Amino acid sequence: MTRAAYAHQVTNKTTHALELRDVTKRHGAGDTAVTALDRVSLSIPRGTFTAVMGPSGSGKSTLLHCAAGLDRPDSGSVVLDGHELTDADETALTRLRRERMGFVFQSFNLVPTLTVAQNVALPLEFAGRRVDGPQVRGLLARLGLGDRLDHRPAELSGGQQQRVAIARAMLSRPAVVFADEPTGALDTQAARDVLRILREAVDAGGQTIVMVTHDPVAGAYADAVVFFSDGRIVDSMTRPDPASVAARMARLSTPVPQGGNVPAAPIRQGGVQQGGVQQGGVRRGGDVR
Numbered sequence: 372m373t374r375a376a377y378a379h380q381v382t383n384k385t386t387h388a389l390e391l392r393d394v395t396k397r398h399g400a401g402d403t404a405v406t407a408l409d410r411v412s413l414s415i416p417r418g419t420f421t422a423v424m425g426p427s428g429s430g431k432s433t434l435l436h437c438a439a440g441l442d443r444p445d446s447g448s449v450v451l452d453g454h455e456l457t458d459a460d461e462t463a464l465t466r467l468r469r470e471r472m473g474f475v476f477q478s479f480n481l482v483p484t485l486t487v488a489q490n491v492a493l494p495l496e497f498a499g500r501r502v503d504g505p506q507v508r509g510l511l512a513r514l515g516l517g518d519r520l521d522h523r524p525a526e527l528s529g530g531q532q533q534r535v536a537i538a539r540a541m542l543s544r545p546a547v548v549f550a551d552e553p554t555g556a557l558d559t560q561a562a563r564d565v566l567r568i569l570r571e572a573v574d575a576g577g578q579t580i581v582m583v584t585h586d587p588v589a590g591a592y593a594d595a596v597v598f599f600s601d602g603r604i605v606d607s608m609t610r611p612d613p614a615s616v617a618a619r620m621a622r623l624s625t626p627v628p629q630g631g632n633v634p635a636a637p638i639r640q641g642g643v644q645q646g647g648v649q650q651g652g653v654r655r656g657g658d659v660r
């Protein structure tokens with residue numbers, strides 16, 4: 372999908388693949404309780420690539436876990452592909468994860484005893500769905516792994532293993548692919564290859580990707596970057612470039628001087644809408660909860 376089509380699509384609210392409304396999640400109890408997500412609202416249109424960034428401990432993983440039904444929010448709503456996750460029981464959540472979500476992790480999480488082709492087919496087999504052999508081979512060939520079908524993960528480079536994991540996540544064309552630091556364990560060239568593949572999956576394949584990353588270069592491959600700090604969305608950026616993302620991250624990571632305020636970048640409310648990451652927390656004055 373072109374960026375113009377992306378901008379057009381966000382005007383239609385029914386096209387959201389994922390919607391979080393006022394999601395709050397606390398970890399622990401009593402004096403040691405941590406509010407990892409503090410009334411977070413976020414809408415992700417279908418066919419878009421969103422990066423989630425922020426300092427360590429800002430709530431990114433908790434967001435991903437709540438969005439994928441791996442963690443239950445204390446309050447608020449999570450709707451994925453039209454299904455409310457917060458009401459669903461464990462069986463329903465497992466089915467939703469198998470049928471409508473794909474996952475890509477930093478550490479690839481391939482099964483070492485299975486071949487590349489078997490790893491890619493595994494989620495469909497778990498879901499009891501027919502595996503289309505030519506489709507698996509075609510997908511792996513497009514990802515440059517056509518001659519690696521019968522290899523085991525240990526016989527592949529890190530970049531190749533991550534491409535297998537991407538094929539595994541995308542084979543069933545899930546409503547949302549969640550990627551948690553997908554380039555974190557890769558060298559620069561392999562990371563670029565993986566990011567290009569993710570970008571292509573959105574542009575040519577119409578996939579929806581939500582990616583947590585610390586890397587401004589990776590974030591710049593997305594259509595929009597959402598910045599977290601202390602469990603809240605504090606900014607977003609459309610058409611990101613590495614320098615702007617790095618500058619914003621640097622400001623978020625700057626410790627607050629005693630009695631002082633963190634210098635905040637102006638929130639570009641129009642830009643938020645255009646980029647398709649719609650935040651329920653945008654107030655009239657343009658600041659974000």
Ligand SMILES: Nc1ncnc2c1ncn2[C@@H]1O[C@H](COP(=O)(O)OP(=O)(O)OP(=O)(O)O)[C@@H](O)[C@H]1O
Pocket residue numbers: 398399405406407425426427428429430431432433434
């Ligand atoms: N299971 C848990 N029990 C207690 N506190 C937790 C738990 N998981 C996360 N936290 C706390 O919640 C806050 C948000 O954590 P989270 O892992 O979501 O942050 P993050 O932005 O993903 O961090 P990182 O970039 O370091 O992975 C942190 O203060 C963290 O210490």
